[in-house]
Amino acid sequence: MQKQKYKIENIDSFDLKDIFECGQCFRWNKQEDGSYTGVVKNNILNVKKQDNQIIFQGICEDNIQKIVENYFDLNRDYEKIKKDLSKIDDNMKTSIEYGKGIRILNQDLWETIISFIISANNNIPRIKGIIERLSQKYGKEIIYKGEKYYTFPTPEELKNVTVEEYRKLGLGFRDIRLYETTKMILEKEIDLEKLKENPNTKEVREELLKLSGVGPKVADCILLFSDLKRFEVFPIDVWVRRVMNDLYIKNEDENKVSKKQIEKIAEEKFGNLAGLAQQYLFYWRREA
DNA sequence: ACTCAGGTATTAC
């Protein structure tokens, strides 16, 4: 573990707010100076934007450049993606203009699974609070700039946690789901390493759906936001349903719009970039 | 007191 620093310059498609507040992650917090600090695996990172530079610093167990390039998806050409998506229609163009600094993070698969199970029928402040308490209680402490941070607990670290203990953390009815899913993963009923190696997204999705607390929406979030990185999925939550109905379907009652209907349009219009399109639309509809 | 929030699991047609 050592303090490290890394800078990149003149990168488009990199805005702190767009990245950290577009709804893909839960462990990044804004600091007084406008930078963001977060926990990435066993590393504490702080990201600051200054002029046309992005400055990453933190305490890392591995090379910070390597960590950052992978986590922030730096080797993907977002300019090209945005250009392609913008051609589709004015709606996409508008939403991309709004969220032009978005990048989809390569988050740890296990952490993403648990985080999005917690997200079900929940609100962001509460989701963040639960994840923080979970990490504080079962993760490892790391001190950075005098502050205490906690790594996200590994499956092993949650091995002996009871349903009652989860309930005490405020998980509510999701307690049993965390318990069961952790058990399934520990016992390799679902092998996460094998999932990463499987290029067949449909098969991986079927596997994820076997986990307790993982339904269609959570499975798609995991596929898109974790290091599985499948951009062809299209997670449909209340906001996406709303924006898709507003823009393309125009049913008087958005709740009557079927999931299949939305999926069909997403597939036709956005194809293998559906996940990105979803994120721009979601962020725009929610924040703008 | 009551509604709502990044849905899922269960039960009943």
Add this chain to the structure above:
DNA sequence: GTAATACCTGAG
């Protein structure tokens, strides 16, 4: 297969 319903919790 598709529709209705319950579900922790805490903030507004």
